[in-house]
Amino acid sequence: xxFIDKKDFMGFVSALSADADxxxxxxxxxxxxxxxxxxxxxxxxxxxxxxxxxxxFFYSPQENLRAKKRRPAIIFGARGCDTRGLELxxxxxxxxxxxxxxxxxxxxxxADCTSAHPDCFCSALGERPRAEKDFDxxxxxxxxxxxxxxxxxxxxxxxxxxxxxxxxxSETHKKELLNMRAxxxxxxxxxxxxxxxxxxxxxxxxxxxxxxxxxxxxxCVSCSACTTVCPACFCFFLSEGAENKIRYADxxxxxxxxxxxxxxxxxxxxxxxxxxxxxxxxxWRPSMHNNLGxxxxxxxxxxxxGKINFKEALIAVSKS
Amino acid sequence: MTDPYKTLxxxxxxxxxxxxxxxxxxxxxxxxxxxxxGQFVQFTVPxxxxxxxxxxxxxxxxxxxxxxxxxxxxxxxxxxxxxxxDVIGIRGPLGKGYPLEEFEGKEILIxxxxxxxxxLRCLLLSLLEExxxxxxLLLLYGSKTPGDIVYAGQFADWEKRGxxxxxxxxxxxxxxxxxxxxxxTCLFEGLKLNPDNGxxxxxxxxxxxxxxxxxxxxxxxxxxxxxLSMEKNMSCGIGKCGHCxxxxxxxxxxxxxxxxxxxxxxxxxxx
Ligand SMILES: Cc1cc2nc3c(=O)[nH]c(=O)nc-3n(C[C@H](O)[C@H](O)[C@H](O)COP(=O)(O)OP(=O)(O)OC[C@H]3O[C@@H](n4cnc5c(N)ncnc54)[C@H](O)[C@@H]3O)c2cc1C
Ligand code: SF4
Ligand code: SF4
Ligand code: FES
Numbered sequence: 001x002x003f004i005d006k007k008d009f010m011g012f013v014s015a016l017s018a019d020a021d022x023x024x025x026x027x028x029x030x031x032x033x034x035x036x037x038x039x040x041x042x043x044x045x046x047x048x049x050x051x052x053x054x055x056x057f058f059y060s061p062q063e064n065l066r067a068k069k070r071r072p073a074i075i076f077g078a079r080g081c082d083t084r085g086l087e088l089x090x091x092x093x094x095x096x097x098x099x100x101x102x103x104x105x106x107x108x109x110x111a112d113c114t115s116a117h118p119d120c121f122c123s124a125l126g127e128r129p130r131a132e133k134d135f136d137x138x139x140x141x142x143x144x145x146x147x148x149x150x151x152x153x154x155x156x157x158x159x160x161x162x163x164x165x166x167x168x169x170s171e172t173h174k175k176e177l178l179n180m181r182a183x184x185x186x187x188x189x190x191x192x193x194x195x196x197x198x199x200x201x202x203x204x205x206x207x208x209x210x211x212x213x214x215x216x217x218x219x220c221v222s223c224s225a226c227t228t229v230c231p232a233c234f235c236f237f238l239s240e241g242a243e244n245k246i247r248y249a250d251x252x253x254x255x256x257x258x259x260x261x262x263x264x265x266x267x268x269x270x271x272x273x274x275x276x277x278x279x280x281x282x283x284w285r286p287s288m289h290n291n292l293g294x295x296x297x298x299x300x301x302x303x304x305x306g307k308i309n310f311k312e313a314l315i316a317v318s319k320s
Numbered sequence: 321m322t323d324p325y326k327t328l329x330x331x332x333x334x335x336x337x338x339x340x341x342x343x344x345x346x347x348x349x350x351x352x353x354x355x356x357x358g359q360f361v362q363f364t365v366p367x368x369x370x371x372x373x374x375x376x377x378x379x380x381x382x383x384x385x386x387x388x389x390x391x392x393x394x395x396x397x398x399x400x401x402x403x404x405x406d407v408i409g410i411r412g413p414l415g416k417g418y419p420l421e422e423f424e425g426k427e428i429l430i431x432x433x434x435x436x437x438x439x440l441r442c443l444l445l446s447l448l449e450e451x452x453x454x455x456x457l458l459l460l461y462g463s464k465t466p467g468d469i470v471y472a473g474q475f476a477d478w479e480k481r482g483x484x485x486x487x488x489x490x491x492x493x494x495x496x497x498x499x500x501x502x503x504x505t506c507l508f509e510g511l512k513l514n515p516d517n518g519x520x521x522x523x524x525x526x527x528x529x530x531x532x533x534x535x536x537x538x539x540x541x542x543x544x545x546x547x548l549s550m551e552k553n554m555s556c557g558i559g560k561c562g563h564c565x566x567x568x569x570x571x572x573x574x575x576x577x578x579x580x581x582x583x584x585x586x587x588x589x590x591x
Contacts, residue, residue, distance in 0.1 A: 239369065
């Protein structure tokens with residue numbers, strides 16, 4: 001493990017920008033969202049997840065499917081829920097036949113959360129507020145610098161090339177790391193009252209109609225904000241451009257999603273669409289891919305126009 | 321890496337009017353095109369859109385494929401305007417198709433309604449090609465009126481080649497229909513079947529699939545011996561876009577043909 005002093009950090013970013021576009025969480029008011037780094041920009045990796053997930057770096061919400069020339073990219077400050085979401089998307093997009101337009105030239109420089117958004121509930125799904133795998137480099141913010149762990153060959157290579165900016169992690173750093181991680185876990189656990197959902201039970205409950213769905217679903221206005229901001233939602237609609245196909249982000253929450261010719265629509269009822277999202281994330285993907293379709297990032301709660309608390313709905317369903 | 325979103329150019333060779341709203345399009349793909357019976361393709365009208373169809377020609381034919389298409393909406397209306405020499409795109413083959421090996425040595429009952437006869441024609445032609453491998457072959461086909469029968473001129477040939485054919489129409493205003501009248505399930509009356517060593521294959525409008533399946537269960541077919549073509553909204557056709565979700569399955573990738581036993585508990589399968 002390496003350590004970089006915060007005063008050397010922007011120099012490190014600047015050096016990397018020679019070969020790649022850099023993206024980082026830009027803070028405004030009490031939230032943060034992705035911005036492309038320009039010379040002179042300063043940023044910190046403290047804090048928690050951004051408003052939007054990282055998925056739109058890997059494919060665009062509206063995309064002409066043709067070969068593109070672009071520089072590789074590095075995403076700084078993706079959180080544990082971001083990498084987990086990304087791995088869930090890869091199970092779909094990179095499954096045979098592989099989607100050739102899903103980017104593979106992006107390095108993930110994740111960061112441990114040092115705080116939590118009020119809607120974060122990763123702990124309730126048994127996850128931790130940091131990336132434990134699937135990163136190239138992981139940064140753990142400590143008071144005056146970052147501890148850096150490499151998770152891939154490319155990550156190691158970057159550490160080697162920048163060795164003059166880095167020092168070896170000390171015992172004190174490692175102690176600070178444990179304290180910082182414990183403190184964040186405590187925050188997330190605290191705001192979720194220590195709840196951990198029983199996934200098996202939840203899966204069984206979700207497979208049948210349930211009064212909790214009706215209860216929570218009734219204020220849904222089918223706006224699709226929840227799926228748009230979700231790091232694990234993958235649906236799109238393929239359309240025709242002049243020469244190539246064009247792919248548009250789509251949502252199971254929209255009324256026309258499952259419509260077939262002749263007007264038939266198995267998801268005409270709002271409640272069946274509302275349930276679709278739960279089914280997909282907590283029953284079908286677990287059955288087919290052996291993983292959830294949710295990371296517990298709480299973005300769908302923050303974005304919901306119907307003020308539906310997805311976490312509370314999950315708890316209610318599992319208790320029903 | 322091959323691009324699963326790229327279409328293969330194909331030229332329209334011949335357009336046949338089957339009924340007032342169904343046409344068959346004989347296509348010549350720019351390269352040999354292999355598919356298994358029951359697999360489907362995405363038919364691209366350049367600049368307009370795509371829609372999924374199951375070829376209706378035998379899978380033994382690789383230079384040309386025929387697709388039978390009912391005018392049902394936006395894309396199919398454009399398809400119906402196509403003329404010989406027009407160039408369109410096809411993407412595929414997609415999906416899994418019929419497990420013909422499971423049908424060997426068995427009595428095969430094919431139950432079709434309306435334009436659902438299209439994929440069933442492909443199946444029927446493929447089965448007739450190797451008739452010796454299979455047992456008795458029955459086709460039960462229902463249409464709204466005699467004028468809605470697709471492939472009207474071909475039944476006699478299939479019969480000659482060994483298929484037993486039973487047809488019904490919901491109604492006939494001209495009075496010139498000598499076969500059965502009623503919804504397709506009426507064809508089961510008096511029919512001797514061997515569900516214990518038989519399979520049934522169903523394709524047609526959702527309502528017909530539902531009542532057809534119920535009838536098959538009633539006469540003794542086991543859910544695992546009933547094969548259904550699930551018509552779901554499809555966009556990518558390769559298990560990425562989510563539209564065709566049928567419970568935990570993607571109809572495009574895990575289907576479109578499913579055993580009834582596999583999908584029977586999924587909400588909304590008949591909608
Ligand atoms: C595997 C498979 C095989 C098939 N084989 C055949 C075959 O051999 N022959 C045949 O005739 N048919 C077949 N079909 C059916 C055929 O695909 C449809 O009839 C065709 O897609 C209709 O397209 P359309 O654009 O003309 O119809 P439309 O009704 O205009 O459009 C249907 C599609 O457009 C979208 N859409 C249209 N209007 C709306 C709206 N208001 N809101 C939201 N969405 C909308 C829907 O998403 C739907 O996907 C098959 C279908 C499947 C899935
Ligand atoms: S469903 Fe909600 S909490 Fe789960 S990953 Fe998607 S946005 Fe995050
Ligand atoms: S964000 Fe809320 S209101 Fe909008 S579709 Fe999702 S659940 Fe419904
Ligand atoms: S049609 Fe896209 S996943 Fe099946």
